[in-house]
Amino acid sequence: MPKDDNITYLNSDLNNLKIDFKFDYLIHAATYGQPKKVLKNRVGTILLNSASLIQLLEKSKEYNAKVLFLSSSSVYGEIDRAFANL
Numbered sequence: 001m002p003k004d005d006n007i008t009y010l011n012s013d014l015n016n017l018k019i020d021f022k023f024d025y026l027i028h029a030a031t032y033g034q035p036k037k038v039l040k041n042r043v044g045t046i047l048l049n050s051a052s053l054i055q056l057l058e059k060s061k062e063y064n065a066k067v068l069f070l071s072s073s074s075v076y077g078e079i080d081r082a083f084a085n086l
Contacts, residue, residue, distance in 0.1 A: 014052040019059050028056050029070040 038045045
């Protein structure tokens with residue numbers, strides 16, 4: 001990852017995420033994408049991903065910052081057959 005005085009990397013437990021500085025841009029790519037962990041705890045994974053994204057969006061709104069959310073390659077759950085043919 002590039003080193004730059006204008007970039008701050010956060011590495012922390014997403015359940016206890018604290019952002020106490022102003023920022024203009026946020027790239028959120030922090031949730032785990034480990035299929036075995038996801039399959040063992042599907043609901044917990046979705047809750048962690050959703051709750052952390054909501055928290056980051058709220059903080060971004062406070063600073064009028066732009067957000068880029070990078071999703072994992074995992075797909076949670078199954079597609080309802082009624083939607084499969086759309």
